[in-house]
Amino acid sequence: MPYPDHALDVPEQTAVAAAAASAPSVLNSQPWLFTTGPQGVEVHADPRRAPTATASAQRDVYLSCGAALFTVRAALARLDRAVRVSVLPEAGDPLFVARVTVTGDGGDPEAAALYRWVGDRRTNRYPFRPEPVPAGVLALLSGAAEHEGATLRRLDAEPEYQRVLTLIRRASLAEDDAVREDRTDRLTTGVPPAVPVENLGPVPRRDGTDSGAVRDLAPDLALPGRGTAAFEPHPELAVLETAEDGPASWVAAGQALQRLLLEATGHGIAASFANQPLEDAELREEVSSSAAHFGHPQMVLRMGYPLTRPPAAPRRPQHEVLRRVGR
């Protein structure tokens, strides 16, 4: 039987998988596998790729796959396809994350517009301009998170801001040796390494003005070519939260993350993350324990206007992450 007109041809499948693989992932582990065919795309987790030493290991895989899933949706919308999305669970397939089935022509225009920023988005661990993110842009980012069933909680009240900053610093200081060694191995193994020196950004200059919100992913390594820098003293911080906690919520949070990061990129705003307190079960509890909020924290974001644009971080070759089926 011939395929309908809206079926995906091979170049379209290749383009969608390439876009999906450019999504952010924990330590650039890219813990996903894509199955593409004329009828759509499936996203599966590949947890062998991801860090295992943290309390957030499983969650981070689903968050990463959720970010890839939103990118699949945006890429298909850009190809003017309407889709149906079904997210886990799938009986008998514990690594299944989601299936995106093409149902006809006519892509979601908002998702299609966000696709434009997929290639420009970067995690930016360089200093930002010491300038606030405009309230109107923050409202758009909150709207993007809500669209995907998550909440972007701005840390705009000073006591709460300082409380979360303290938790970030505490987490960095208390990090287990095994966790740090595992991360160092993952960062430095491979050619190119998962997070090259240009993507690590400079070592924050600890001169009393540093907020501690910019994560130094490689504090134990003296890397040639890596300088130091003073960072903006009062970065814009926000916590991405979900009402429930578990694989489906993590996938939703991952989609919300990528949606809001693409929206931010379109407005000239970059982000990096300070997830260290979320990688420890007790500290994560404290991030969420503020009186007014009962959401489950999934990501801690630092946002601002970038001064420097890092190169795109490397990705696994497509043949490692893509399986094609004819059906």
Ligand SMILES: Cc1cc2nc3c(=O)[nH]c(=O)nc-3n(C[C@H](O)[C@H](O)[C@H](O)COP(=O)(O)O)c2cc1C
């Ligand atoms: C679940 C998750 C957790 C992350 N945690 C951090 C973090 O704590 N600090 C950080 O600097 N980057 C963090 N990142 C960003 C990744 O390191 C980044 O996406 C990856 O290196 C690929 O680079 P890119 O985003 O520039 O494409 C995280 C990303 C995800 C999806």
